[in-house]
Amino acid sequence: MPQAEESARAGERIYPPFLTPPAEPLSLPGYFLAFVRNPLGATPAIIYREWTYTYRDRITYVADPARIKRILLDDFTEFPKTIIERYVFSKLLGRGILTAHGPEWRWQRQAAAPLFRPAEIQRYAPVMTAAAEAAIEDWRQLAPGAVRYVDRDTTRATFGVIADTMLHSRDPAVTEALERAHRDYLLPLSWPGVYGALGLPGWLPFPRKAARRRAEIDMRQSVGNLVRRRRAGADDRDDLMSRLLNAKDPESGQSMGDEQMVDNLLTFLLAGHETSAKSLAWMLYLVALSPEWEERLLAEVRRVAGDEPIGAEHAGRLTDVAMFIKEGMRLYPPISSLARVATRDVDLDGTPVKKDGIIVMPIFAIHRHRKLWEDPARFDPERFSPEREAQQVRYQYLPFGAGPRVCIGASFAMLEATILLASFVRAARFKVPDGHVPVPLSRIALQPKGGMPLEVTLRT
Numbered sequence: 001m002p003q004a005e006e007s008a009r010a011g012e013r014i015y016p017p018f019l020t021p022p023a024e025p026l027s028l029p030g031y032f033l034a035f036v037r038n039p040l041g042a043t044p045a046i047i048y049r050e051w052t053y054t055y056r057d058r059i060t061y062v063a064d065p066a067r068i069k070r071i072l073l074d075d076f077t078e079f080p081k082t083i084i085e086r087y088v089f090s091k092l093l094g095r096g097i098l099t100a101h102g103p104e105w106r107w108q109r110q111a112a113a114p115l116f117r118p119a120e121i122q123r124y125a126p127v128m129t130a131a132a133e134a135a136i137e138d139w140r141q142l143a144p145g146a147v148r149y150v151d152r153d154t155t156r157a158t159f160g161v162i163a164d165t166m167l168h169s170r171d172p173a174v175t176e177a178l179e180r181a182h183r184d185y186l187l188p189l190s191w192p193g194v195y196g197a198l199g200l201p202g203w204l205p206f207p208r209k210a211a212r213r214r215a216e217i218d219m220r221q222s223v224g225n226l227v228r229r230r231r232a233g234a235d236d237r238d239d240l241m242s243r244l245l246n247a248k249d250p251e252s253g254q255s256m257g258d259e260q261m262v263d264n265l266l267t268f269l270l271a272g273h274e275t276s277a278k279s280l281a282w283m284l285y286l287v288a289l290s291p292e293w294e295e296r297l298l299a300e301v302r303r304v305a306g307d308e309p310i311g312a313e314h315a316g317r318l319t320d321v322a323m324f325i326k327e328g329m330r331l332y333p334p335i336s337s338l339a340r341v342a343t344r345d346v347d348l349d350g351t352p353v354k355k356d357g358i359i360v361m362p363i364f365a366i367h368r369h370r371k372l373w374e375d376p377a378r379f380d381p382e383r384f385s386p387e388r389e390a391q392q393v394r395y396q397y398l399p400f401g402a403g404p405r406v407c408i409g410a411s412f413a414m415l416e417a418t419i420l421l422a423s424f425v426r427a428a429r430f431k432v433p434d435g436h437v438p439v440p441l442s443r444i445a446l447q448p449k450g451g452m453p454l455e456v457t458l459r460t
């Protein structure tokens, strides 16, 4: 069974915890069980060192940047998203921007795109700064060194940011429905995932399926109420909600109905905070593991921002912070794999893939691939110094995906991570409780299993 390995330190070298992949190809029941427990544990070891690997004629793992470019960019219409997304998300996210295809996807993407232009994103910075300050304010109530599940703090902060920037609303009903969703929706998530991957029917039962369905209905209802209230009121705020309400499909001339609005708002609410929250929790863990980088980040933040609240005007100059964030997302990519389906029999530069075959791009493994990274398991933000980053191939580093379906929120997420991480490091010290080793667990976002407890001590 895969195990999280102890972080080992050899001098300055830090090897943060990893999940050992299965060395031998798994039997079908073995694959199924491993996937349900933790999809990362089903990723075969061979794909950490070879470019492709086909499992039972059905799933082709691809780690090669050139082939990935072809799938995600050059021939992207031939490799759409898979039935896995439909099984995992469709009742919740319907046919919104994340799950739709072709023209139906394109116009929704175009409708949302203006909100993610660089100038717009800068405007969201004060909300991000306020979210960081609020988390730090909570920590002020703690005794020095108190153990805190920092993933909960980062989740509260990033949820607040997305709700305030995209919806201008912190409706308690929406917050509660989404909090419950963590328990009832995310945990049984890998069941429909493995059904989709192995081509099994989606109606098969799985544990807590009814609770999951209730969570879906709950989340949709609470966001649906928001949409109805906005339609009813005279509200001219320029946010995601109003952009989407005013957008029109160029083919049909129709605007979005309530259901499609809910599809998209939920997509942004979930895609826009869960990933950022979990990656920030991993980054605070990495800060705690590396006193050297803690000092370096602190010195940079003080040099650039002094005691001022950290905002967009500082973010561009926080270059060590940016390197650290990129390395954090290399070792713990919030989305640990991407999947696409072949629409016809295809030869992927020597690797045959049958029509309807699933192609998995295992980002977690690609980010630790032996042919792509030197000493891949080592924590080393210097990999992302401008000189060394320039030598990387675009498609070897994929935290935000690539091609036309690249994460629309990538710059938003980078600014948010910079402001939050810089604010947190300047305000507090973090220590890993004795003997604690977090295990990476893939559930939409890559999370530390059971949460991320850290001892937090405010700097005076």
Ligand code: HEM
Pocket (backbone or CB within 6 Å): 097, 098, 099, 109, 162, 267, 268, 271, 272, 273, 275, 276, 279, 333, 334, 335, 338, 339, 398, 399, 400, 401, 402, 404, 405, 406, 407, 408, 409, 410, 412, 413
């Ligand atoms: C660290 C934070 C984040 C990470 C690592 C991340 C990662 C990703 C990845 C890998 C994809 C591509 C999925 C695929 O190709 O199958 C994606 C898509 C998407 N992300 Fe993000 N994301 C993050 C934050 C955000 C934020 C802050 C937002 C919104 C404010 C957002 C909204 C979306 C949306 C709407 C899509 C679907 C885009 C499309 O299909 O056109 N994400 N994200």
